[in-house]
Amino acid sequence: MTDNGTILTVNDLRTYFRTEDGVVKAVDGISFELKKGETLGIVGESGSGKSVTNLSVMRLIPEPPGEIVSGEIIFDGTDVRALSIDEVRKIRGRRIAMIFQDPMTSLNPFLKISTQLMEVTQLHLGHTKEQAYEHGVKMLEMVGIPDPRARMDGYPHELSGGMRQRVMIAMALSCDPELLIADEPTTALDVTIQAQILELIKDLKARLGTSVILITHDLGVVAGMTDKIIVMYAGKVFEQAPTRELFSRPANPYTKGLLRSVPDPAYEQGEPLYQIPGLPPDVAHLPPGCPFAERCDRAEDICRREFPPFVEINAQHHSLCHFAKEVYGQG
Amino acid sequence: MSESQNNLISLEDLQVHYRIGGGLLSPAKIVRAVDGVSLDIKKGETLGLVGESGCGKSTLGKAILRLTEPTGGKVFYNGSDLAHLPQNKMRDQRKHLQMIFQDPYASLNPRMNVGQIIGEPIRTFGLANGNSVDKIVGELMETVGLSRRFIKRYPHEFSGGQRQRIGIARALATQPEFIVADEPISALDVSIQAQIMNLMESLQAERGLTYLFISHDLRAVRHLSDRVAVMYLGKIVELAPGKDIYAEPLMPYTKALISAVPVPDPEIEARRERIILQGDVPSPIDPPPGCHFHTRCPYAIEECKRTVPRLVEIKPQHFAACIRISPENPHIESVK
Numbered sequence: 055m056t057d058n059g060t061i062l063t064v065n066d067l068r069t070y071f072r073t074e075d076g077v078v079k080a081v082d083g084i085s086f087e088l089k090k091g092e093t094l095g096i097v098g099e100s101g102s103g104k105s106v107t108n109l110s111v112m113r114l115i116p117e118p119p120g121e122i123v124s125g126e127i128i129f130d131g132t133d134v135r136a137l138s139i140d141e142v143r144k145i146r147g148r149r150i151a152m153i154f155q156d157p158m159t160s161l162n163p164f165l166k167i168s169t170q171l172m173e174v175t176q177l178h179l180g181h182t183k184e185q186a187y188e189h190g191v192k193m194l195e196m197v198g199i200p201d202p203r204a205r206m207d208g209y210p211h212e213l214s215g216g217m218r219q220r221v222m223i224a225m226a227l228s229c230d231p232e233l234l235i236a237d238e239p240t241t242a243l244d245v246t247i248q249a250q251i252l253e254l255i256k257d258l259k260a261r262l263g264t265s266v267i268l269i270t271h272d273l274g275v276v277a278g279m280t281d282k283i284i285v286m287y288a289g290k291v292f293e294q295a296p297t298r299e300l301f302s303r304p305a306n307p308y309t310k311g312l313l314r315s316v317p318d319p320a321y322e323q324g325e326p327l328y329q330i331p332g333l334p335p336d337v338a339h340l341p342p343g344c345p346f347a348e349r350c351d352r353a354e355d356i357c358r359r360e361f362p363p364f365v366e367i368n369a370q371h372h373s374l375c376h377f378a379k380e381v382y383g384q385g
Numbered sequence: 386m387s388e389s390q391n392n393l394i395s396l397e398d399l400q401v402h403y404r405i406g407g408g409l410l411s412p413a414k415i416v417r418a419v420d421g422v423s424l425d426i427k428k429g430e431t432l433g434l435v436g437e438s439g440c441g442k443s444t445l446g447k448a449i450l451r452l453t454e455p456t457g458g459k460v461f462y463n464g465s466d467l468a469h470l471p472q473n474k475m476r477d478q479r480k481h482l483q484m485i486f487q488d489p490y491a492s493l494n495p496r497m498n499v500g501q502i503i504g505e506p507i508r509t510f511g512l513a514n515g516n517s518v519d520k521i522v523g524e525l526m527e528t529v530g531l532s533r534r535f536i537k538r539y540p541h542e543f544s545g546g547q548r549q550r551i552g553i554a555r556a557l558a559t560q561p562e563f564i565v566a567d568e569p570i571s572a573l574d575v576s577i578q579a580q581i582m583n584l585m586e587s588l589q590a591e592r593g594l595t596y597l598f599i600s601h602d603l604r605a606v607r608h609l610s611d612r613v614a615v616m617y618l619g620k621i622v623e624l625a626p627g628k629d630i631y632a633e634p635l636m637p638y639t640k641a642l643i644s645a646v647p648v649p650d651p652e653i654e655a656r657r658e659r660i661i662l663q664g665d666v667p668s669p670i671d672p673p674p675g676c677h678f679h680t681r682c683p684y685a686i687e688e689c690k691r692t693v694p695r696l697v698e699i700k701p702q703h704f705a706a707c708i709r710i711s712p713e714n715p716h717i718e719s720v721k
Contacts, residue, residue, distance in 0.1 A: 334574070
């Protein structure tokens with residue numbers, strides 16, 4: 055059922071970790087659909103489950119202690135959960151590629167850039183050494199690394215953070231993947247370098263038609279980069295909407311709170327910043343009701359008692375809240 | 386003269402140069418981390434200091450408190466030059482001058498409980514002893530929003546935001562006048578960042594604190610600061626009231642920096658023209674001659690490679706270091 059241009063469908067995915075402290079439901083029922091060429095943003099704070107979602111899609115969850123306990127992951131018509139590890143490896147790096155927050159920990163410090171770049175296409179595309187080398191040079195050039203031939207013989211530590219992230223992107227895109235998962239790709243970088251990398255991802259996406267999942271805690275980054283957004287909290291999808299609608303008419307108090315707690319440059323001195331009180335809950339010991347109830351300014355008794363419904367605002371917009379329609383109505 | 390009386394801290398041509406390398410065959414190189422900074426910090430204000438990694442902003446903060454020794458220049462505080470005080474005299478001053486660090490985990494001793502961590506400066510400076518220390522610690526904990534029941538707990542039992550509150554309580558323990566806050570919110574989640582910023586503001590209002598708020602986060606700096614200084618490769622390149630620097634940056638680097646910050650509004654993001662700087666920040670070991678920014682500046686001319694720009698008052702209270710702009714011609718875009 056992929057003829058409608060859907061590259062990835064995730065259906066009610068649940069990934070749990072067994073710890074001494076009990077079962078941590080890191081991801082507890084997430085569903086989304088990503089169309090070809092689309093960019094999906096996954097936003098959340100630490101521990102919200104945004105990274106685990108994507109490690110699950112890539113089948114990179116360490117088992118044990120982790121386990122995908124239920125759900126479907128359909129990548130271009132193939133059920134990823136049903137594949138053997140060898141079959142998954144053929145997809146990973148070839149058709150789905152990933153870039154991480156810290157390129158220094160994802161690049162091997164002992165190997166030349168060329169070795170690391172060539173390995174990918176030799177393995178997945180059956181390139182000969184010469185082909186792989188030339189392809190590597192081409193990729194470095196594409197991601198805007200000056201003097202790519204000279205850089206091929208260098209080592210990761212000789213590059214700045216921004217340049218390393220470019221190498222990671224070059225490596226990720228070497229096999230022309232259909233899906234790129236970028237997990238906090240600019241969090242470790244300075245703003246002027248972040249702007250360069252985001253511009254690069256946008257530009258490559260437009261040229262290559264790659265679908266992108268962008269994971270970040272920065273609402274500013276997703277605002278300019280994505281078509282739709284999932285907001286996660288305590289392993290649950292709290293809100294899911296097209297980007298513009300999420301920002302202009304959030305239907306969840308948590309999303310609203312997040313948006314309001316970002317300082318506004320136009321603000322006048324002296325007014326306190328809106329703050330969400332309290333701390334994120336311990337995911338191993340969630341209360342019976344809504345996990346956000348304790349910090350929520352809209353919460354009533356029912357929120358502490360009953361788990362909230364996933365309310366459909368419209369076909370594309372859903373919110374996990376007893377009062378979703380009311381919050382949405384406030385605009 | 387009333388102007389200078391309002392200043393709590395005055396920096397005069399402050400320098401921190403590090404010598405690196407220097408073996409048998411290679412001559413030593415000099416890293417100019419802070420390269421001649423003159424700056425006044427007014428009593429009761431928050432001065433924001435922004436810049437990218439490696440620009441020297443943290444080193445500047447540490448040099449003011451002499452956690453890093455300045456290699457030149459002066460730091461005036463209460464009529465004395467901190468940079469040249471003998472160690473024993475400097476020690477007396479430290480209780481007035483405190484610091485909050487970026488990573489509250491790395492800056493809290495994991496083997497000490499909260500009571501010991503916050504109580505240590507109180508004991509060290511002999512501000513109290515015996516049971517009264519615990520009483521003061523309890524009060525400080527409540528001031529920063531921690532329950533005093535946690536006094537026997539250890540740092541690892543707290544979340545990042547709570548640990549930052551412990552770090553703030555420790556800095557407040559000696560009732561300082563001046564606090565250098567070095568990236569105090571960068572390691573925290575968005576919802577917690579707002580809490581810490583509000584806490585810092587309310588403490589300032591209650592206690593009349595003066596802050597040097599160091600951050601790479603322009604949104605946070607804009608929110609907290611009365612005035613903002615922008616640093617690039619060891620030098621201050623622009624200084625202005627927070628509102629002006631955001632609404633009307635003058636120095637091309639500041640323009641690019643502000644334009645690079647993503648705005649959490651898809652409508653604005655879709656419309657805005659971003660200035661994308663080429664390349665990386667050059668190394669402070671061998672900074673480019675003339676204006677350090679000329680290698681990345683879209684407006685650079687030949688002269689910029691030769692002349693080191695001075696910080697000039699282009700508009701009232703708005704200083705910028707760029708030879709191409711002047712009070713008569715403040716906007717680089719319209720300079721011929």
